[in-house]
Each structure stands twice: as structure tokens, then as C-alpha cells.
Amino acid sequence: MTTGTGPALEWQPPGPAGALETVRRARAWLSRAAEPGSVVFWAFVEQAGPVDAVRILRAGRAPEAVQALVGARASQDASLADLRRAERCGARLVVPEDDEWPAAALHALTVAVGGEPASPKEMGDRTQAPVPPVALWVRGPGNLAEVVDRSVALVGARASTAYGEHVAGDLAHRLGERGWTVVSGGAYGIDAAAHRGALAAGAPTVAVLACGVDRVYPTGNGALLERIAQDGLVVSEWPPGAAPHRHRFLVRNRLIAALTRGTVVVEAAARSGARATARRAARLGRPVMAVPGPVTSAMSVGCHELVRDRELGAVLVSSAAHVIEEVGRLGDDLAPTPERATELRDDLSDVARRVLDACPVRRGVTPERLAAVAGCGVVEVLQVLPALEIAGLVQWTGSGWRLAPPSVGADRDDEGPDVLGAEGG
């Protein structure tokens, strides 16, 4: 990595502090300063704010654990060069302060990292920690938040069989036809077949890479990644030029799980990474599904393991209709009758009821604001919000939380037959 081609070492963000482009430049700097997936780094940026986080880190005044993650990169600045390099390949940096930031999807990571204290080991392991990205490099025409709103992850073995590729392609095609975005990792085998199937249906598909969005990796998928960048989105946490180091795939996998409403494993060998990926999705509250295959095929053993795993409870799916039945459930649950909503309110815990009462009707507010009004901790607010959302009592506006209007239920109901009535595969 080269030292930045931007302004002087004593970096001063252009424009008034807090302005969106200042924030973007700061997050571009942060995106290269530390490897993604670190809880302490993300928490530091959240607390200080991106612009001040950069200032503190460059001055070497961050807490030791955070400063150590950045190391010598504190004195480098490639942020402007990275932004320009992204622009040249048709990419942009999407930041949490943008409208197209997939806040609702990534909320699960925020809750996971901010909620109940996980094992310190897990939080310290970047390949395991459920931590949100500080920013996302995005290449392609679509609005990121909109494209991933109704999406399913379709993943599997690189060393796939003709059967697995056929099933992955067909499943992706049918999901695409029904308005679902297929998210995968851009790899050989099942990933590539899934992307191709979605593209063939004229549906958007998202490749979440473990390297820069301008890199062609794997090289054999160059034409495919080009097509995805044209009709879908290529997404990465790493800045342009970043190499696909092995550990980055594991860090990347949490994003695939978080961005989607559920994960389908099409083919996986015995004791493969599929179970880890699936467990990750399950821990984020996302349904895990597995496509069966011949018991004589080594590449279906991992899928059968997932279904047999009582703890994980992966659902056997053999058609797009089965997949939609699982991921569509959330939509269903969001459509309570008014009577049901009243009953639900009665079942709430004390904290949940206070948070609910703190929610404004119109304009969404931050969890911090809710905590202040409800008189409880931010962590408590983050813990109860998902349940309130699933119960259809509150909703995310894109910038904050508010009470769900009574009409939300009706709207969702209209969507029902389209989603759940279809008969697949």
C-alpha cells in the first residue's frame, strides 16, 4: 500500500466538519486504516464519530488497543486516492450517514455487538465478531439499501457438481423472477451459478467480495463480475486494490449473512465452512436453509449435516417457493391485526413498553434518544427494538425509529399473495 497522494500529512478534512463529504473522506481513511471486523475499532469510531476518530488516530491519541490496530497507517493517507480510484471503476463509498446505507439489515450486527456481552474470545476474533462495517465500497447502479431489502444469500462449494450448479442457477433464477435479490460471494462453483441464474432472470444480484471492488478475483469470473457491476452490485469492506487474503473471506461472510433475510446452502462438503456460515446467520436471527442432494454425493454431505443438526435447525428446501416461505415469514409477522398489536403490547416487558412509549409517531429517532426518553440504557433499547419491530409495533425509517403506523399491516398484507402464493421448482 502506498502512502496517500492526498493533502498534507496534517490531514484536515475539506469543507465544514460533519458535512457528508467530510464524513465520507473520513470513513474512506478508516476503511484502509484497520482491518474490518474489529469490535474495539468499530466501537471507537461509533463513539468518537468518524471525523474525530480520524483526527485522534492520526494524532496517535486513541486508546492503545485501537491505536495498535492502525499502527503505522496512522501517518498515511490514501483516502482521496482511494475515492478517486473507486470513481474510475464506477464505484463509490457508501457510509452509514447515506440514505442508501442498509441500516435495517445491518441493524442485526449493531444489536449483536452492542447487546448482551458475547464471549471475549469471540469479540476479539475478527472472523467471528458480529461487528458492522465502518463503510462499504459499492460498484454498480442500484441503491444498496433497496437492492438488499428483499434478498436471500445463496452460497455453497467452489468445487461444486453439475447438479449443484444447476440447482443454484435455477433457484436464483426463480427467486429473481419473484423479485428477490440473490446475494453471494462471487466465487467459482455455486456462487457463480447463483449470480448467473439471477442475471438470466434480469434480476439484480449482489457479489460481496473479500477484496477491493476493482479487483478481478477469482480471475476466471472477470466477465461475470463485470456483468454484476453493470446490472447488480459488487460490494466490499476493503478499499480499492485490497488483496483477497484468506482470513478476509471469513470476515466477509458475516456481511453476506447480515445483508440478507436468510441463507441457503446449495452444496457443501462434510465438515466444511458451511456450518460456521450457517451458525453465523442463525445467530443473527436469519433462517438457514439447505438444499438436499444424492446421499452418494460428497458435495451434499454438508447440506445434509445442516438439516440433521438439531441445534441449528436448518430447513430443507427444494424450491424457490420453499425459500420464500422461510424468508417471507418476517413480512407475514409484520402484518398483525390491530387486535393482535394490542395484545402484544400487553405482553411486553417493562423496558420494552417504555421504549415503545418513547417512540415518536412521525419522525424516526436514534436509539440514544429513545434511551434518554425511556430512561434506560442504549444497550437495553437495542435489545428490545428487534422484538418490537418483528411484532410490527415500531419501524425503521432509514434514519431512526418510530411507531409503526396502523396502515403498515395492511400494506404488508397486499404483498402477501405475490410473495407466498407462488409455487416454485
Add this chain to the structure above:
Amino acid sequence: MTTGTGPALEWQPPGPAGALETVRRARAWLSRAAEPGSVVFWAFVEQAGPVDAVRILRAGRAPEAVQALVGARASQDASLADLRRAERCGARLVVPEDDEWPAAALHALTVAVGGEPASPKEMGDRTQAPVPPVALWVRGPGNLAEVVDRSVALVGARASTAYGEHVAGDLAHRLGERGWTVVSGGAYGIDAAAHRGALAAGAPTVAVLACGVDRVYPTGNGALLERIAQDGLVVSEWPPGAAPHRHRFLVRNRLIAALTRGTVVVEAAARSGARATARRAARLGRPVMAVPGPVTSAMSVGCHELVRDRELGAVLVSSAAHVIEEVGRLGDDLAPTPERATELRDDLSDVARRVLDACPVRRGVTPERLAAVAGCGVVEVLQVLPALEIAGLVQWTGSGWRLAPPSVGADRDDEGPDVLGAEGG
């Protein structure tokens, strides 16, 4: 059917009433007198005893509902001819009074029919009623009770694929190698592949037919049925010569479920009879398993349906080890530590504790005797016995119930590694 070639119409059983051969002749007559699967007929025979049941029916003095089931056959007697015809093809009539009667296995049917009142519709429907057979025509060298003691049903489509036949044959072979008997229906497709796989392993296999054991049906399986009769057992509720009427297959299926410790469905079409068979096994407390296959294969759809059916809870299995893990559980559960047995005793209901206290240590006694000693109804005794057996507190001696000796757990444990440690397909 011809009128009997035996003694005069005023049938008098040979030998002293109650002697085993008299009982056998009576049950041979009963076996042809009414179609199997009728609850009222079975209950009448149970109550009157087989010899008196024949006398009453031939005199036309049975309750109207029972007499109607026999109709004109009351005046016919082919019992001696049937027994001789069976003998000529190497078959015999096994009756509940015989040592080789599979009482422990069929106990589930006795409990089901004698226990809680099922829906009248179901009890009236011979294809649905869980009623024990009045006798079994058996062709082959083995001891019926011993052969089916450690057995698994392996069933599936007649219009099977090469994949399904391969898997059924391989599964049966590996189960046979591990000392398990494979029970199936002798039909084309999966059934035949399962029988062949077991025979190839030199293991006994049981074909439960819906026609006489001397009939070759289906005709193409003649050589296979001949081999099964030589090395395994061909079993039927119907007397020699009986034709394979369509409804008889449904009546027969309950026997396959009851005689085995679990049912594995290898291939089945969508909405096939597999689900009914599986539900039947589940209702008898037997685990239901299904082998997955390509989602592109119409013959695997039924198996995937079984696994997806949350109510039924069929377990996905892809190897003999998986199957043994399910059916071997009972053996595992029967091996409680003495401490556990004491705890279990504390959890028992009042009736269960009284029945347990009524059980003798050495010689097994009948449920009727237990009811008399415990001061409760026979139905209550039959209801609590399965739970006491599973808890390892009582055991079936082959002729009655007694307390399980403390050594039972240890014995079963010795069996453990052989059964559960094996690694399959």
C-alpha cells in the same frame, strides 16, 4: 374360496380344548373367516378366546356386528386344508400363544387399540385401525420374534430410480452387516432392492405380503421371494391362496410399521402413500426416517416432504449409521443408571407406580394379572406399560411382564458400541 375339506360342519376342535394345536386350528379358521384389520373382530376373539370364538361364530351367536363380518363363511371350514396347504410350501401358522409370536413388537398395536378411544371412524376403517393380527402365516426357517427383534422397515416407491435402488440396496446391506433385519413389502422397486441388499449381506430379511405366503406376487419377484423364504421370512395375515387385493396393502402396512423399530422411506413421489405410512409408524411411537435425493428427481419429492413436515418430524438419514442412531435409541434409553431409575420412579403417576409395584421380580405376568393386583383396569395397565418399559423399569419376558433386573442396563450397554459406534455409508 371352497368349503373346507376338514371334518363335519359341526366343527369340533381335535384334542383337548386349549391345547396349542386346537388353538392354532381355531386361529387358522378365524384367519379366513374375516378380513384382517377389524377392531371389533379382534376384540371379540380376544374376549372369547380363539376356540370359543370359532364355536360362537359357527353357531351364529356372535354379536351382530361381528357375525356380519364373517357372513356365509361361518358355515365353511378350510382350516385344516389351509394348514396343510401352508405346510406343503414350507409355511406355518404362528399364533399369539406361540413363543415365536412377536408380542413385544405387536404390543404397540395392542396398546393403540386397547388404549385411549380413537376416532370411531378410524377404528371402523380397516385400512387405518391399529389392530393386532389374530395370527400370522409365516414361511421360512427363522424364529419370527427373534428375526424382527432388531429390525428396520425399508420402504419406498415401486417406480424407483437407479439412484433409489442403489441407496436402498446399500443401506439394507450395511444394516444387515450390523445385525439388523430389513423388513419390507416384497414389491418391485425400493422394496426389492432392500430385500436383495440384506440377502447379499447374508442377513435375514422379512417380506410382509398382502396375499397368501404361497402366492408369487408380484410375479417378477418370484425368485426373490423364494430366496427370502429360504434365508429370511415371508409373512402374511391372509391364509394361503389369498389374492393381493388393493385394500389389503393398506391393512398390511400397519404390520410393517409395528414389527419394526423404525421406518425408512427411500424414494416416494409427491403426495404418495409414504406420508400415510410414515404417520402410521409415528403414531405407534416408531421413528420415521427419509433418505434425501436430488431435488430434480420426482421420486425424492415425497421424502423431502416428510423431512419438511414439522408435525411428523421425519429425520433425514443418509447412511446406515444415521438409521441405527435413531432406532438404537430405545436400547440406549433402556440403560438407565440405578440412580436414574430411582428418580424416574418418583416421577410416575399413581397408576404407573401401582402397576410397577404389582410387577413380579422373576416370572412375567399378564396385564390382566397386573390390573388385578394393582387394582385398576386392564386398559390403564396397557397405557402405562410402554412408558415403564422405555424407562427401563419393567421388561417383557416373551410371555409376561416383570420388573427389569438391575443388570439389564449393563447388558444393553455391552451392545452399545456395536450398535452405535459404527460409521456408515
